Amino acid sequence: MPVDRRAASPSTPPRDEDLHRRLVYGDESALGEAYDAFGELAHAVAHRVTRSAHTAEEVVQEVLTHLWARPYAFDPARGSLRAWLSMQAHRRAVDRMSEAEGCGALPAGTALLPHAALAELPPAQRQVLHLAYFAGRTYRQAAVELGIPEGTAKTRLRVALRSLADRLADPPDPAVEKGM
Template sequence: MVVPVDPTLEKPAVDAEWHRRLVYGDETALAEVYTAYGGLVRRVAVRVTRSPAAAEDVAQEVFAQLWSRPYAFDARRGSLRTWLSMLAHRRAVDWVRSEARHRKDARADDSALHTIPDAGPGPDETVVDRERSLLLHTALAELPQSQREVVHLAYFAGRTYRQAAVELGIPEGTAKTRLRSALRKLAESLADPPDPTLERGA
């Protein structure tokens, strides 16, 4: 039987019970967690990778880790929903970085085969999107954990800042302040550097 999950607020008792059963190797507990949070994990992964197929791979890795290392989750430190969301994010960023390395190596190999530069079209839009996504999520990973948690809940788990405050056990004003500070830092990290030629008045 699948344990019902309130879509608005987390239930620490349910998380703790799932965790206890997973530690004891209860496969039905894994199925229940997947039913409850599989969609969330895939959504987080798709936003980072821009690839449904990659998101499925990430989801498999996330739940495989939960099954093989359930003790890595501590119900006293936060909800299972948040933990799975952040794990999915890290796995997805790893996938994007791996893809970027493969593409870079492939371009290098292709360039070595041509003595005359190819004046073809510019970079593939998908590659550009993934590079932008990597920059965003790399900047997100550099935020303090307290701010990163609020951003994850607000933009990946679909929470309002009030719901995030309840889940994290902090005042609403604190959640709102952390979210604003995080967004400001992300904007500064992702801002284009000034053009030196313009600064020189060229």
């Protein structure tokens, strides 16, 4: 009887529930599988934000260390591991950029306005927006991946885009925010 090699292929991502269960029980090979399956994506997301391969590598390491140390932070019932790791990479990359801006490493205001506006969105809106714009999903695909109705995904996406447009059209004055 022929063996279906596609089912055992390393390019096939592991099932989230199985991977999660193994992470909870401390199976180190599960962490390696998560890295193999989603590390490149997390790196790409972090690199888009930071524009630094080195910083993106650090972000991926932080995200996977967080997954290993706190596997319950990911809930397979709320969405895919792919989406969760992408969101974590994006958040940590934005945090890194915000820290750099706070240290004066970047010109104040201009470069980080979109990222700061994204970070201010409610998590549910950020998830749909991330899947639709950073991961290339349609709102229907995002709805399936997040386990929510299509109408909910579409509404969250519309509200998130409207909110971003409002925030970016009238950005805060950095001098006023710093009390100058």
